[in-house]
Amino acid sequence: MSISETANPRGSVVDRLRDALPKIVLSPTVAIVAIFVYGFILFTLYLSFTNSRILPSFEWIGWQNYENLFRIRAWDTAVSNLVIFGVLYITICCALGLLLAILLDQRIRAEGFIRTIYLYPMALSFIVTGVAWKWFLDPGIGIEAVVRGWGWTTFEFNWIKDSQMAIYTIVIAAVWQTSGFVMAMFLAGLRGIDNEILKAAQIDGASTLALYRRIVIPQLRPAFMSAFVVLAHMAIKSYDLVIALTGGGPGTATELPATFMYSYTFTRNQMGIGAASAVIMLMTIAAIIVPYLWSELREKK
Amino acid sequence: MADAPAKSSFSLGRVVLYTLLFFFCIYYLLPLYVMLVNSLKPLSEITAGGMMALPKDWTVAPWLSAWSSAQVGVEATGLRPYFLNSIIMVVPAVALSTIVGALNGYVLTKWTFPGATILFGLLLFGCFIPFQMVLIPMARMLGLMGLAGSVPGLIFVHFVYGIGFSTLYFRNYYAAFPTELVRAAQIDGAGFFRIFWRILLPSSGPIAVVCIIWQFTNIWNDFLFGASFSDFDSQPMTVALNNLVQSSTGVKEYNVHFAGAIMAALPTLLVYIVAGRYFVRGLMAGSVKG
Incomplete structure (x- = not known):
């Protein structure tokens, strides 16, 4: 930078090269991001306005793919499933995560050990989680068969085979996998709260419940924000878990936008429609992520 | 927090508290228990x-069947070849993205330039x-590069989409590193790489561990890229496990499926048990501090 410039007024090629070195080192990344992120986004965006089928085509057909997309029943199902899944997943994860964080924040013996147990599912692949829960929830061999074997012979739990209820099994497995992570985020938030305020409130005679409702939980707002952003973006991207747990079925009962995009693009050869659905996924995520990144990066300046 | 009065450790409240915590331990461990015990019993018992x-x-x-003789897709190879695929894929992808991320973090904090923050935002x-948004062009690009359906192709894809997070880790870490030390070394005549090598790198141990664990876990557990860009003989472990479970015709060998699932989980689980602290740090850095 400036120091080498003043020390070496000759400005030979070698010096100039040395000055440019940081940018040269960064340039492959810039090129990669420009092509493989933004270039590819533009490419897919373009395809969503063409009549691409099994292969990309460049014939412009305007908004037709989008119009068709919203007429397809499976897309309707996928979107309403995403709303059900997303709302339940985010709400339950936040509630459970907050509860666990508060419980763990009471000077627990072996806290580290318990935390490790609550959080380990995050280290697993969604495919592994899917396989475990697929058979655990399977009425033939799983929980239903086990409880019946214990003597309650009319017990029924066949949500995974029931097209009305199957989407909730995705919620069950996804909450199991991520709630420990939300717990860790809230726990970090709790640990950041100033003890003095709490002591003062306690001396003033505030009950524990009031303490949490009035002081602690409002201060967790940033943790809630992060949890919401992370969970919402995971919900929209959910693909692996659905594939492993239900394969999108029974029928199309657990189809989500991510599985819809994949099957329309690669197995049904409707690449234009698949691209349009990907664009809508991107727009939804961008609406959540961009404001978040914006505020985070501006704060740091 | 953590200032609840702990006068008597034997009150009713404490008992309820520990009971609840214990109940949730069971909830989280149950699927692991189910996988483990059922992978060790004959099918008839299940x-x-x-x-x-x-x-x-x-x-x-x-376990033996899942490893070396179970039907995965069309061939009865067991999961072994796919486990090896995953290892061959993960090691270079993690190494490359971590090295590039470290250099990027170094440039973005110690050699900043106008627009660096915007660039970083775009990267993030x-x-x-x-990734549905890049599947179609990437499939084409891998074809053009002659890497379609191969493990090197998967390495490339994971490297490309791993750079963002590794840059994030190193940038946030190096931002807290005293810039004066770098300036002092510059005045002493040390160059760009020398400063990186001698001054920043020796203290980068913790963040390197965080980054490597994050990338390892993510890439090992990936399914979407593996399913989109691999052929029968270049499938990673997650894709093969899914094939084992979904496509088995005839009798469903649940015990083999569970054994296979544990095999797929074992590498990341071991890393988590050995270095959980760093894993959690990576998770938090990737979320709380976008």
């Missing part, structure tokens, strides 16, 4: 409604996009 019971007849046959956004 189909007879004994999923929750310990094996009566302990056996490692399901790339971490969060739904």
Whole structure:
């Protein structure tokens, strides 16, 4: 930078090269991001306005793919499933995560050990989680068969085979996998709260419940924000878990936008429609992520 | 927080508290227990409604079958070749993205230039996009590069989309590193790489561990890229496991499926048990501090 410039007024090629070195080192990344992120986004965006089928085509057909997309029943199902899944997943994860964080924040013996147990599912692949829960929830061999074997012979739990209820099994497995992570985020938030305020409130005679409702939980707002952003973006991207747990079925009962995009693009050869659905996924995520990144990066300046 | 009065450690409240915590431990451990015990019992015990019971007849046959003889897709190879694929894929992808991330973090904090923050923001956004958005052009690009359906192709894809997060880690870490030390070394005549090598790198141990664990876990667990860009003989472990479970015709060998699932989980689980602290740090850095 400036120091080498003043020390070496000759400005030979070698010096100039040395000055440019940081940018040269960064340039492959810039090129990669420009092509493989933004270039590819533009490419897919373009395809969503063409009549691409099994292969990309460049014939412009305007908004037709989008119009068709919203007429397809499976897309309707996928979107309403995403709303059900997303709302339940985010709400339950936040509630459970907050509860666990508060419980763990009471000077627990072996806290580290318990935390490790609550959080380990995050280290697993969604495919592994899917396989475990697929058979655990399977009425033939799983929980239903086990409880019946214990003597309650009319017990029924066949949500995974029931097209009305199957989407909730995705919620069950996804909450199991991520709630420990939300717990860790809230726990970090709790640990950041100033003890003095709490002591003062306690001396003033505030009950524990009031303490949490009035002081602690409002201060967790940033943790809630992060949890919401992370969970919402995971919900929209959910693909692996659905594939492993239900394969999108029974029928199309657990189809989500991510599985819809994949099957329309690669197995049904409707690449234009698949691209349009990907664009809508991107727009939804961008609406959540961009404001978040914006505020985070501006704060740091 | 953590200032609840702990006068008597034997009050009713404490008992309820510990009971609740214990209950949730069971909730989280249950699926792991189910996988483990059922991978060690004969199929007949599972189909007879004994999923929750310990094996009566302990056996490692399901493990042997899942590893070397189970039907995965069309061939009865077991999961072994795919486990190896995953290892061959993960090691270079993690190494490359971590090295590039470290250099990027160094440039973005110690050699900043106008627009660096915007550039970093654009880079970060790339971490969060739904990868459905890049599947079609990437499939074409891999074809053009002659890497379609191969392990090197997967390495390349994971490297490309791993750069964002590794840059994020190193940038946030190096931002807290005293810039005066770098300036002082510059005045002493040390160059760009020398400063990186001698001054920043020696203190980068913790963040390197965080980054490597994050990338390892993510890439090992990936399914979407593996399913989109691999052929029968270049599939990673997650894709092969899914094929094992979904496509088995005839009798469903649940015990083999569970054994296979544990095999797929084992590498990341071991890393988590050994270095959980760093894993959690990576998770938090990737979320709380976008």
